[in-house]
Amino acid sequence: MGTLCASQALAQQPPAAPQAIPEALQRFQAYATSDAYKKTVSQIATIGDSISAPECKEHKPMERAAITIFRPAAFGEGPHPVDGLWMDRIKMSRCGTPVMQNILVRAQANGQPPQMQLKMPGATSANPPMQDKVMQDVLASLAKGKCTDQTKIIPVDSKLDKETKPRKIDGKGMLVEGAWKETWVFTACGKKANIGVEFTADGKGDLAHKVK
Structure with missing residues (x-):
C-alpha cells in the first residue's frame, strides 16, 4: 500500500x-x-x-x-x-x-x-499500516516507563513538528522522498506522554520510522 x-x-x-x-x-x-x-x-x-x-x-x-x-x-x-x-x-x-x-x-x-x-487522532501523515507499526514501538517505549496495561494507553492527538526534507510524490501518488518529525500524544496510565516519531521515505513508496 x-x-x-x-x-x-x-x-x-x-x-x-x-x-x-x-x-x-x-x-x-x-x-x-x-x-x-x-x-x-x-x-x-x-x-x-x-x-x-x-x-x-x-x-x-x-x-x-x-x-x-x-x-x-x-x-x-x-x-x-x-x-x-x-x-x-x-x-x-x-x-x-x-x-x-x-x-x-x-x-x-x-x-x-x-x-x-x-486510528491515531490528529494531523499525522502516517498511513494506517505505518500507524500500526509505530504503535507497537510506542507501546514498547511506554512499557519501559512501567505503563504496561494497554487498556490505560489512550491516543490523544498527533501533530507535525518539523519537515526535515521536502516531500515528493510521484505520478502514482507514492511518496518517494521526504522526512519529517511528529509528536504523538497519549494518556498513559493516567499521565500525559509525548512521543517523538521520525519518518523517512524509503524511495519505494513506504516509510521508515524511529520512535524517540
Whole structure:
C-alpha cells in the first residue's frame, strides 16, 4: 500500500460536469456526501474524541477535512460499496479546540455497511499500516516507563513538528522522498506522554520510522 495517496476533499467543492467523472467516482462522491454516511462517520468521530479526551464535555464534529483513498470504491447493485479502503479525516471541536479524528473505512464484499475503525487522532501523515507499526514501538517505549496495561494507553492527538526534507510524490501518488518529525500524544496510565516519531521515505513508496 502506498503512502500518502492522493486526497479528495469531496464535500468542499461542487463536482465537475457528470460526463467528466467516471461512474464509480460519481457513486462514491454521492455515497460519501450522503446524510446517512456523514451521520455515521460523525458519530464514530465523536466516540473517538470522547475516548481521547474524556475530561472534555463537548465533542462536536465541525467538517470533513479530507478523504484519503487507498483503494478506490467499487459498487454492486446495493447502496454500499463492495470494495474500497479510505481514510475519513473529521475536524472536531474538542471543548473549543480544533482536533482531527481519523477513521479508516473498509468496504465489505457482502454489500453490508462498511467497517469503520478509529486510528491515531490528529494531523499525522502516517498511513494506517505505518500507524500500526509505530504503535507497537510506542507501546514498547511506554512499557519501559512501567505503563504496561494497554487498556490505560489512550491516543490523544498527533501533530507535525518539523519537515526535515521536502516531500515528493510521484505520478502514482507514492511518496518517494521526504522526512519529517511528529509528536504523538497519549494518556498513559493516567499521565500525559509525548512521543517523538521520525519518518523517512524509503524511495519505494513506504516509510521508515524511529520512535524517540
